[in-house]
Amino acid sequence: MSSRNWTQELPKAARDYVEGRRLDEVECIVADMAGVARGKAMPASKFAQQEKFFLPNSIFLQTITGEWADNPTGAFTEPDMVLTPDFSTASAAPWTADITLQVIHDVLDQQGRPVPVAPRNVLKRxxxxxxxxxxxxxxxxxxxxxxxxxxxxxxxxxxxxxxxxxxxxxxxxxxxxxxxxxxxxxxxxxxxxxxxxxxxxxxxxxxxxxxxxxxxxxxxxxxxxxxxxxxxxxxxxxxxxxxxxxxxxxxxxxxxxxxxxxxxxxxxxxxxxxxxxxxxxxxxxxxxxxxxxxxxxxxxxxxxxxxxxxxxxxxxxxxxxxxxxxxxxxxxxxxxxxxxxxxxxxxxxxxxxxxxxxxxxxxxxxxxxxxxxxxxxxxxxxxxxxxxxxxxxxxxxxxxxxxxxxxxxxxxxxxxxxxxxxxxxxxxxxxxxxxxxxxxxxxxxxxxxxxxx
Missing domain, CATH: 3.30.590.10 (Glutamine synthetase/guanido kinase, catalytic domain)
Structure with missing residues (x-):
């Protein structure tokens, strides 16, 4: 994500939350089929150095009980999807012990196209x-x-x-x-x-x-x-x-x-x-x-x-x-x-x-x-x-x-x-x-x- 101050891209509420305090962690999340948050949490210092991260597309095949449904579109090879931060969604997680931000990510395939089964992409469609x-x-x-x-x-x-x-x-x-x-x-x-x-x-x-x-x-x-x-x-x-x-x-x-x-x-x-x-x-x-x-x-x-x-x-x-x-x-x-x-x-x-x-x-x-x-x-x-x-x-x-x-x-x-x-x-x-x-x-x-x- 280069050395720029990415926190300047945050909404005002998120900037106000971290102002004058050390940001410890960033949660990189997407909603699965059930609306459950899936993703990764990482130190803020590491998040600042990354422009994207990866999750397997199988997260959209997981049922509410944690089982896996059959993939009707092809073999179950679990290719990675590319997740990039939508900074307009950055929001505090004020219940955590450390100073933490949540950021919803856009979900793309490896060719840069929106993944059609991602629920947020369905609404955007x-x-x-x-x-x-x-x-x-x-x-x-x-x-x-x-x-x-x-x-x-x-x-x-x-x-x-x-x-x-x-x-x-x-x-x-x-x-x-x-x-x-x-x-x-x-x-x-x-x-x-x-x-x-x-x-x-x-x-x-x-x-x-x-x-x-x-x-x-x-x-x-x-x-x-x-x-x-x-x-x-x-x-x-x-x-x-x-x-x-x-x-x-x-x-x-x-x-x-x-x-x-x-x-x-x-x-x-x-x-x-x-x-x-x-x-x-x-x-x-x-x-x-x-x-x-x-x-x-x-x-x-x-x-x-x-x-x-x-x-x-x-x-x-x-x-x-x-x-x-x-x-x-x-x-x-x-x-x-x-x-x-x-x-x-x-x-x-x-x-x-x-x-x-x-x-x-x-x-x-x-x-x-x-x-x-x-x-x-x-x-x-x-x-x-x-x-x-x-x-x-x-x-x-x-x-x-x-x-x-x-x-x-x-x-x-x-x-x-x-x-x-x-x-x-x-x-x-x-x-x-x-x-x-x-x-x-x-x-x-x-x-x-x-x-x-």
Whole structure:
């Protein structure tokens, strides 16, 4: 990396964090299929002398259990990929004992081309499709998660954490300030870590589950916000560990409680004019807005495997349990899977309420934006707006991971926009995980089938 002072290329928050202090370590990371950070940590002095480093492409074939899926694109020779730092992503790791920075890296092959199966590259691909049409997509994610008591035995159910009152966190306390105060020290650390990392939190609130929290992020560029969610998951887990509890982003961690979603708000801006293409000059909705909704209704079934990537994800799709399981759309209607929030014309947007918080943020945003993009290019009209309770609608979504993967594999349109090679590798990884799950015998089966059938 030559002898230049590379720290001058860092964002202001990262420069402020290291100013006047000795930087000890740099973590060079990428997100794998699950959104897990993979990479290398090295002394800052060594990082300053390197312009790139290498990781095998097999990191994108690793399942959530640590097994290896078959490589559908060729022999399993594990060629090296070239990783180069994206200094705009440099961020503090304020929970470490030493002064440490994290840097997300671009993933290229040895010919300098983006590796198509890298999740961050998949999202960049989708953003690029918008840009080719003269559009700039804008998103605003909402992150839901649970704080839970430490669980070191997977055979035991997950339970809510102990609050400062000495009582377990209570459910059905949505928007309660006193409920948030029960684990205020964790929230304080989340704020402190986020500030050190230069992240803007739009708001924190108590959700409907016991120990369930929601963090809203300000709207912006999809890749930047996916980077932030990737970082946020780690900082939230670290903040929880400081206070003797876990943070989990499982879609449905506690039986009988609501699940955790990653609602995604979408708008699209004309690059030349800077105007929201969903609103006309007179403030009314444009045909493009309706085309975007139609794309969601048409293509989301084929994208669900990316928005709900685990067997547990489908436990969140329960009727009348605070999760939309439909493709209806409506204005200010939280029973619909596709909601149009109240806003002025400049902020007109569509909220996709189907994604789970367990999805890889790069792939979740990519999948949702891909559906909207297809709608804009196809020019179809959506079904009539749902004016009532959409929970009563007919089932339109897959109820398990296997069916979701089948729908994804059958969709030529989704395969084309997401990328053929990525689709094949993702299918291989997820079918491996699904096969492993089907070999596990659950307590329900032992309780009800052992002596009764």
């Amino acid at each position: 989708i953003v690029g499709l918008y840009e080719e049409k003269g559009w700039r997509p804008v998103v605003a994610p909402e992150m839901e998660f649970f704080l839970v008591a430490r669980n070191i035995d997977p055979n035991q159910p997950i339970i809510p954490p102990m609050g400062r009152s000495g009582r377990r966190a209570a459910a059905k306390q949505a928007y309660s300030m006193s409920a948030v105060d029960e684990y205020g020290k964790v929230i304080d650390d989340i704020y402190d870590f986020a500030e050190a990392q230069g992240f803007e939190i739009d708001g924190i609130l108590q959700e409907g589950g016991a120990g369930q929290v929601e963090i809203n992020l300000a709207h912006g560029d999809p890749v930047r916000l996916a980077d932030e969610i990737f970082y946020f998951k780690r900082l939230i887990r670290e903040a929880a560990l400081r206070h003797d509890c876990f943070a989990t982003f499982m879609a449905k961690p506690i039986e009988g409680e609501p699940g955790s979603a990653m609602h995604i708000h979408h708008s699209v801006v004309d690059i030349k004019t800077g105007k929201n293409i969903f609103s006309a000059a007179n403030g009314q909705e444009t045909p493009a807005f309706l085309h975007f909704i139609a794309g969601m209704q048409t293509h989301l079934p084929a994208a669900i495997a990316l928005l709900a990537p685990y067997v547990n994800s489908y436990r969140r799709y329960v009727p009348d349990f605070a999760a939309p399981i439909n493709l209806e759309w409506g204005r200010d209607n939280r029973t619909t899977g596709l909601r149009v929030p109240i806003s002025g014309p400049e902020a007109r947007r569509l909220e996709n309420r189907l994604a789970g918080m367990d999805c890889n943020p790069y792939l979740g945003l990519a999948a949702s934006l891909a559906c909207g993009y297809l709608g804009l290019t196809e020019g179809k009209m959506p079904r009539a707006e749902c004016l009532g309770d959409a929970y009563m609608s007919e089932d339109e979504l897959p109820y398990n991971l296997g069916d979701a993967l089948d729908l994804m594999a059958e969709s030529d349109a989704m395969r084309e926009v997401i990328g053929a090679e990525f689709t094949e590798v993702y299918q291989s990884v997820k079918r491996n995980e699904y096969k492993e799950f089907l070999q596990v015998i659950s307590p329900w089966e032992r309780e009800h089938l052992l002596l009764n059938v």
